[in-house]
Every structure is written in C-alpha cells, then in structure tokens.
Amino acid sequence: MSELTKAEGSDNELAFESALRPKSLGEFIGQSKVRNQLKLILDAAAIQNRTPDHILLAGPPGLGKTTLAMIVAHEGGQPLRLTSGPTIQHAGDLAAVLSSLAPGEVLFIDEIHRMARSAEEMLYLAMEDYRVDVMVGKGPGATSIPLEIAPFTLVGATTRSGMLPSPLRDRFGFIAHLEFYENQELQQVINRAAKKLGLEIDETAQQEIARRSRGTPRIANRLLRRVRDFALVGGKTKIGVDEAMGALKLYEVDDLGLDRLDREIMKVLVERFSGKPVGLSTLAVAVGEEQDTIEAVVEPFLVRMGLIARTARGRQATAAGFAHLGQTPPTNLLDGLLDL
Template sequence: MDKQESPLLYSSDIRGVLNPEAEPEDLEESLFSLRPGSLSEYVGQAETVETLQIAIAAARKRGESLEHALLHGPPGLGKTTLAHIIAHEMGGRLTLTSGPALEKAGDLVGILTHLGDGDILFIDEIHRLPRAVEEFLYSAMEDFAIDFVFDKGVHARSHRYRLKRFVLVGATTRVGLLSAPLRDRFGIFRSLDFYDDADLVRIVMRSASLLGVPLLREGAETLAKRSRGTPRIANRLLKRVRDYAQVRGDGRIYEDTVSKALTLEGIDTMGLTPLDRRYLQTILSFYNGGPVGIEAIAATLQEESDTLVDVVEPYLLKIGFVIRTSAGRRLGSAAYEHLGFPLPQD
C-alpha cells in the first residue's frame, strides 16, 4: 500500500517533522535565527544603535510612531536585522518587501492599506523602486494618505484614502541612486560601515553558542579576520567551519581548523574569495594595474557589473586594494603586496 492510499501511514511518516524532539539538527537550526532580537543585543554600529535607541525611546514616550528610517551600506551589515529590531522595540508588525518586487503602484497600495498604526514596512533595495511606485510613496510617507483617480477625461475624479501611521524602513546598497524627493522624506538617515575584528569575534562567539558549537577564542579571531568585516559572511563561514570540524576534527573549532576549512572554501587570509582574486588579477594582468572602467572588467570576467560594484568592490575599496579614480579602477599598493607582485615603476 502506498502513502496516497493510507492517510494514517502518511501521518506517521511526517510525525518526526511535527515533533521537535525528533527533528534532525539542521532542521532545528532553521527554526531560529542568529539575528539579535533587541538593540541591547546588537553588536557594532554603535552610533547607529544609539541614534535608534534615542529615537525609539522618544517616540514611545510621546506615544507616537517612529520617523521613517533609511539605512544604507554594503550587503550583510545588518540593515534587515535592524528593521526586525525596530519592529520588536516599537511593538509593531513587520512587513518585508523589496524594490524590484513592487513593479506597479497597485502592488504597493495592497501593502499600505493593510498596515496598522505603528506597523513597520521594510523595503530592501529601495533604490530599485520603479519611478511610478516611488512617486506613490511620497504622499504615503508625508501625509499618510494615497490618492486614487477614477475614470478618465472629463469624468475623472480623485479620492484620498487615509492610511494608518506606519513606519517605512528603507535599505539600500547604493544611496546615490535614490531621488532627492524620496531621500528627503526620511527622518532618520544612517550609514552602516564594515565591522572591526573585535565586534566580529563577539558576533561569531554568540552565534557559535546559539548553534551549540565549541569555538575557541583563537578560532573566533581567525574567522573574524577572514569575514570581510561582514556579520553575514562571518555566520556563513562559521557554519562551514562547523561542518569541517565535525567531519575532519573532534567537533571543536581551533585556529588550525578555521584555516584549513576556509582554505578549502577558497577564502584567503584577507577574506578574499576566488571572485575577488580574479577581479584583482584581471586588472593586473589585462590592464596593467589600471585605471580601467568597471564595464571592461565585468566583460572580461563575464560577470554583471552590478555584482562587482555591490558585492566585490566595497570591501576591496575599504582595505585599499582598489582605488577609484575619474579614469576608472586601479590597484592599490596593498593589492600588489597581497598578490605577490612588485609595484609598477613610474
């Protein structure tokens, strides 16, 4: 008898999924998040956290909603996490979407009309909102109202629909692409920067504790140095090192364990990935160290230029491996040293 013929047999097969005690480790892990739940648990970005603490405390003291907030910075630094925390601290319901997902104004209307007082609307990659959708946001953010136009021509008439006092939290990796009218409607405007090694050590130690992984301090420091100053990458690498330690070691994460696991992943001592090194090698080998335009680099690598600008370049610019000039990108002296090539003679 197969499962389709026997509901009882089918129910017994999925009982392990319904019973938490019978779940495998990987499934249990998916039921909780490594994200901090409050600003007091949040590590790093001290100025941004303090700004939000003051703004949230003041809004709650007055019994008002928080001002709209715009968070910008490279991927993986905690913009979405802060949106979750804001919703938790303000006691509102969080609705998440992204700029590319809102293709027309009607998509946004459906979301806005379902928001209650104090609810949080988080729009990731807000700089990619279509123009028509962005303009629809202006009155929603400023007046908490949206205008509908019925019919056309001489029979056209408008109707204003009042919205609840929601809070818009926008996140972007390219704040320069936001239009001035949209940018000016945010009351809180904060930039997130790369984390230092000390903060990343605290983050991976906390994550290891949540995952139940024995992580030694030396291992945490080595992992932090190779995480490109980014918590998301640190947590992702921690899971890969955990796998390596459980299969090739005794389950504990030592400094040597981290080095061997990340070398296997193609992550070098500076946290550079194979794509990062290909990017640097391309500028060095094909364009004599630069300067060269990003489109030329992307064509040579057969990668999208947006991937290079948003994912690869921010960290390389931060550590001085790449320098942007009016003529294009060129390698910094630190990149030559890291790649093992002599500096070019002027």
C-alpha cells in the same frame, strides 16, 4: 540518514538562522552610534504614544539593515511587513501594501532605491500625510480618489543611498549610515552565534574567522557555518584553529578575506591589464559577473583594503594589490593614480 537525524539537522539549521538575528538593540553587536540613535527615536515615540519617525538604513550588504528593521518593530511591539523595491514596479503595487497596513505597523522596504518612480511619488504623500491618491479610469475621465491609510513607520534599506531622489530621502526622519565592523566586533558576533548553537570554538579560531570576514557579520556567520561543517565531517567535537584554517583554505578564502571572485578581479587588473585603468563594464565581462555585483559587493571591500582605486579612467590596482598577488607594480603606477 534516518528521519530523526534529518529532523535534528533541520532544527539545528533553524537554530543557526535564529541565532544570527538579535531580537533587541541590547543584543545587537556593533554599530553603537546607530543603536543609540535608534533607541532615542523609539523611546521618544513610546513616551509620546506615536509611531516612530520614518527610518532609512544605508550601507553595504550584510551589516544588519534587515535585522535592525525587525528590531524596530519588536521594540515597539508592532507587526512587521517586509517587501523590496524591485517587487514594487507600479504605484498600484505600493497602494495595495499601504492600504492593508495595520495602525502602527512597520513597513520594511529593502533596496528601496530600486522602486519604480511612480511608486516613489506615491510614497511621498503616504509618508507625510498618511494617504494615497488612487487613479481610477484612464484618459480625460480619470478620477483621483484619496485613500486614507493608517499611521505607519517606514524603514527603508539601501546599498546605494546616492540613487535615492532627494524628495524621498528628505522625508525620512532619521538616516543611519552603517559602517563595516572591526575584527573585535566580528569575533563577538561569532562567539555569540557559537554559544547559541552550543558550538565549542576556541578564541584563536574565532579570530581567524573574524579576520577574513571582510568587516561583515553576514560573512562571519557564513564562514562559521562552513567551519562547523568542516569540523563535523572531520569528526571533531571542538573547533580549533586547524579546523578553521582547513575550512577557509578549502573554500578559497585567503588571509585578507578575498574569495575567488575578488582574486579574479585582482588578476584581471594586475596581470591582464598590467595596472592600467579598466572600465567597470570591461571588468564585469572579463570576470563573467554583473556590474552591480562588482560595484556594490566586491569593490567597496577592495577599495577599503587599499587593493584597488577608483580613478577617473576606471578601476586600477594599487601597489598593495600587486603585492598581494606577489607581483611588482610598474614604475608609472603611482603617477597614474595621482591623475585623479
């Protein structure tokens, strides 16, 4: 491969990534209720010449929380500072970030529920009074020094809003709950990305990709990338339904959007445990995956599709789950699900 070809390929990938992130609320597809609410908050702040209220974005992964944070900064003409909860493990880490913010800057904290408790307590004061108390020294001689910080807007993102302590959640002026996308909205996402990249893809192929994208734009764009690669390697200039189906079959994405991990979980529930309730830790060991991944990424989709149920005794396959794997559910399955 020539250096020119490599450079062109790199440019195409950068263009693809750029196409995935709208720059304004007007370009953002889906989440119409949240978009209208955010627009009102930003417009009101602009009229009053103040920083917008602190914003909490809650919802499953891949629905656009980071993109919305970028849009909040862009629409307000302010810089954006990105960090994440797991990287803030001490109050000093947060103090260093807050003290370096410029006036009006937007601070985005991804997975905010995973911040250290000491940092959370410091954030309370920063969000309300725009100051932090820094402890200097140890023991009886320790001194608290108040440090003024510039007015800022905090945008927090979380996939587990229930894990946020009430004092922190209550300090957000607006809490947005992002919902899974409908297939029509996902088709718009795919169509927009394809146009940005100059890809020619027919409507049936778009529908097929959207149908298997689990209601998530991030997955839709990822599948579009795989379908594009499949067509490119096959020497096709236009992406039709055959190329889409071929790529999706190659990457083991079935008619409902289930991938390998989803089917492994379903097989454990249906075949290995015959529809009996299974604890999360047991399920994680059986499929060789982390509990957090199953609970935050895989499980919401399977529950939403009605393939599994969360019962008081554990995760349990439903009749629809058995049918999807071509199995007949046990006669006592319904009774078990009604025990909740």
